[in-house]
Amino acid sequence: MNIYLPIAEVSVNALVLLALGGGVGMLSGLFGVGGGFLMTPLLIVVGIPPAVAVATGTNQIAAASFSGMLAHLRRRTVDMKMGTVMLVGGIFGSAAGVQAFALLREIGQVELAVGLCYVVFLGVVGGLMLAESLQASRRVRKGGAARRKRRHNWIHGLPFKMRFRQSNLYISAIPPLVIGALVGLLAAIMGVGGGFIMVPAMIYLLGMATTVVVGTSLFQILFVAAFTTLGHAITNQTVDAMLALVLIIGGVVGAQIGARLGPRLRAEQLRILLALIVLAVCLKLGWDLVRTPSELFVLGEVRG
């Protein structure tokens, strides 16, 4: 069953798209990540032009994160104040990212930039996550309790201190602003929500209470993804509503399956699995950058 996508201008099997949305949705239900880092590369593999894949990916992330955030709002595990500070940074980062994306498109280096960003970030995050979860699973086997030290580092010496009651923090507003901006920038260039970067940053850099990390991250991702979608729609005209709709339907169903499967699996094994998936995507994209392509020439559009 093929479906013609009006903006991507290609005809793609709708069942493949549904399965893709469902598969990625399941992972996000299992692991609590948006899954954008898988969605965008997979869309490109299916034959969606990279520019459309990135922009439409952010639209799908807006849907997924809104759905997730509503659940966290009911459980009161969203630190609105922290989320808002990060969001202010995120809006600036996203605006810069959309402009950077348009520029990259003009000089014909979108694929390269997107590919490089993916390889670097997936490699670092996947590697850290694998090391950390292997360590944790060894600790669990030994029977020792996992502990987390609240370190007092240079971050706590910065000015403009604010009190974040729900996160149980009294820190400068600068680090959340910077993290927010970085995530916004990445969201626009890579078509991801940035959860896989933001969650570790909130825990390890800011030392936030873990109970509010996921909800707050989703709060910030929602607004950045919505803003980025808007930016791409206006600047690049690359948001494919038809594609987004199919992906969202698949993703919603997948997320429910994933959320039900989650409790039946062991948490440590799950995290090792996620780390391996992240590293596998990283290796595949890295290989594509290095190996000799079968066609040395690429066609692009002339703009302006």
Next chain:
Amino acid sequence: MTRLLLLLAMMLASLPVRAEEVVAGLSQTRVAINTSFTGSEIFVFGAIKRTAPPPEGAVDVLVAIQGPSKPVMVRKRERQFGIWVNGPGVPIDAAPSFYAVATTRAFRETISFTEDLRHRVGLSEVIRLIDAPDWLVDERGDFLDAVVRVREAEGLYFIDEGGVRVTEEALFEALVDLPANLVEGDYIARIFLLRDGAVVDVYEQILPVKKVGIERLLHSLAHESPAFYGVASVLLALAAGWAASALFRYFVP
């Protein structure tokens, strides 16, 4: 005045009498791209009209369907620091988004080189690069060939030699496959009647390819009112997210 008339008479006499003409039709007068569009088949048929008995030798028919031409940027990938990077772009002035040719015999047997040049039939004639940058001199041909190669691989350019069947020296038919990745615009179908590689008559028909229904609506919204389209996309996502959350709560309390 008499001299002028004489000149006119001479000119008319020097013109070859068109003993043969081609009349043709397409199975579709337009192509509509809707949600379930997976490509289309265009059936080209026609007849050869004669005012005199057919001359010696075989008659050939060539069908060319051409999509709207647009400039295209061609880049050559180069290895830098171990990874493949797009090199500087060469803007090709015009390359059709789609080009299909069907002939009765091998392409060069059907149409001679000079006629090919005159009527711009072959692929090398329809792709134009007017102002090539100076550094390109040696590689000009490579860049033009690349356009043909890439588009052939995408199924957008093809030559179907022997794709036109002529029956009884009078009727002909051809089937041209339009792929799913078509670009909108006015396509031009040209049907050439040839003898010994020389063009005897040409018939031309325009075949509009347009998105229809929701495809048309979304495409024009995205390009004409991008702000509204962006807001609508976000609202759609939020509504879907809320619906998912509500459904989830309803079924799994």
